[in-house]
Amino acid sequence: MGRRAKNKQAPPTPLPGTVPDRSSISRRQQSKKKKAPSTANDQKTFKAQKGSLKKPLPAHRRKKVDVVDEDDSDLDQALQPGVLSEDEEETVKVKSVKKGKQAASSDDEEVEERSRPVKQLEFSDSEDDEGDDLNADGEALPLGQHAFDLDEAPSDGEEEDDLELGDEFDIGTDDEMLDDDMDEDEDEDEDEADSAFASENDDEDAEMAEEDEDEEEDGIQTNLEDDLEETYTLPAVDRGGEEEEIEHGTSLREVEQRMRWLVGVCLSKDDKMSKGVPGKSRSDHFLQLQHDIATYFGYNTFLVGKLMRLFPADEALAFFESNESPRPVTIRANTLRTRRRDLAQALINRGVTLEPIGKWSKVGLQVFESPVPIGATPEYLAGHYMLQAASSFLPVIALSPQPNERVLDMASAPGGKTTYISALLQNTGTIFANDSNKLRTKSLTANIHRMGCKNVIVCNYDAREFPKVIGGFDRVLLDAPCSGTGVISKDASVKVNKTERDFQLLAHLQKQLILCAIDSVNPNSSTGGYVVYSTCSVTVDENESVVDYALRKRPNVKLVETGLEFGVEGFKSFEGKNFHNSVSLTRRFYPHKHNMDGFFVAKFKVEKRKKATKSVIEQEHEEEEKPQLKLNDEGMIVEEEVAKFDADEDEALIEESKRKALKKKGIKITSKPKPSATKEDKKDDGQVKVPKGKKVTEKRRSKT
């Protein structure tokens, strides 16, 4: 790369965890000086979509929300109130946060929400029907919704407290002042940064100035972009797509610059690739981009390739970038124990800064800052709320359970969704909360108790045993085990530990589970007859493909609207595969679009089966042939070892026992025993082929 070009480029965002401070500092510095040259597309930002959450606070503020992640089942830790780590102790002293500046999105709704004074925040609780609830326009709110005015609507006898609260919480009322505040903060940071790296950059400045002068003197008009394009190479293509940790002699900064440039090239509509490296095709540039994203963000190239294919190049980059920052901390008010407005008030009393999650939820709160560990407050311990990712509300909203129904939650631990279903059922009806991992059912049970759910039965089966265990449910939720490609910001190990085989095995398991979910529904249910399928993964293999498979195998089901107000339509076709048209009714959620975990939701209506159709028969055959998969204790998906038996030995034993039985009856057998299993009957692995229609029972397997 030409030196001139290098100096004039803005420095890249470094690989997280490598040299963040320095790079972010110098990036700011550079942006003050000179805007980086870029293609039209690579600077495109993705607008916040409807339903998206507010951007989290800057990192130094964000740290102050200490959570105990329920998804990590670390409940024991959560139940240790009063033990503060050093970090936590520090946060207690922190002044309350000011909102406003973090509204980086240009989304209208978001800007409007943000600029609204706190006074006008509306909290609505589904379970409370009392009071004259009017919205900001003075119209009556729908039944169960409340206009929540923190200043003007204190609970009985709490006026004094509320006045104080109002003061604490007036932080959102003067946005201009806040903006100034935040600007000052940022300026301070930048000044520090300036001085920290002044000498290095002074040198650079001097060099750049010299070069500029030279150019002016020579009367040369340079087009920087062209200069760059001429100097880029595609090393990954040159080495035949082989993975390499990091190219020798190439800094991450250079990788990032090339990556952003490649985004523009890949997006360009020009068939001649005039913007790219001469002689190289679009797929060559795509391959290099895949390698650069993998290098820069620390993924294996296989996964990058898989995820990149979901998006246009610029959106793919936005997706990978969004995986580098945490999603907002959100909690769900437990309406079995409290109302959202009361919970909000109680937490505000503790210095927590929060807001309703968005108009789409009546129970969600987004926590911006907390001086206390949010997973160990007295309200948390008393079960007034669940720490729950916003995306995890969605399948339950789609399931929409009705009072007195029987609901099956097939894979339920640690119970975020189970306890939400229980609240929506208002503790009526029955929920079977199943999970195949016994250890995880402990945290599930603990959460059920903490949240005061009295309508839940915990069970511990492989969900593929349903509906044999019990069936006839009004609604079934299958929040399936998945690869977690939607939650990489929470679990970075996904970046490197997934192979194509994992995706195949998971999809296979998910397909088995979805058929069991459908078969567990009572198609005659007077109130329901629905299955919701969800995953926290964004791959098509685990989502649309599974849904399409279910539609093909079970002609008695159809997809219906999820009832979710936002989200992107599911793919109707992908990489040459066409799915059923109705697959567009499914919904995808993305971190870069909705500021929540990547998620997928599909809702099926189950009708009566007409008769044993071909697909049913096919399915039954499949069940005999399917390899049994399970998650091991580390959460890895593995094939269950099929207990092998020796057919020759079995055959001889059977014959011997028959002979003995007949002998007892006084019948003497003269004929020769049947020949044992022939070579042809044996599979390569030494197992005996079981004729279709006959099952090898567990008992028989365990004999050996």
Ligand SMILES: C[S@@+](CC[C@H](N)C(=O)[O-])C[C@H]1O[C@@H](n2cnc3c(N)ncnc32)[C@H](O)[C@@H]1O
């Ligand atoms: C995505 S998590 C469920 C999260 C849960 N629904 C919640 O909201 O808290 C998937 C769960 O599936 C369970 N699981 C994996 N394989 C299973 C199987 N064959 N049958 C039942 N559960 C299974 C895992 O133990 C894990 O708890």
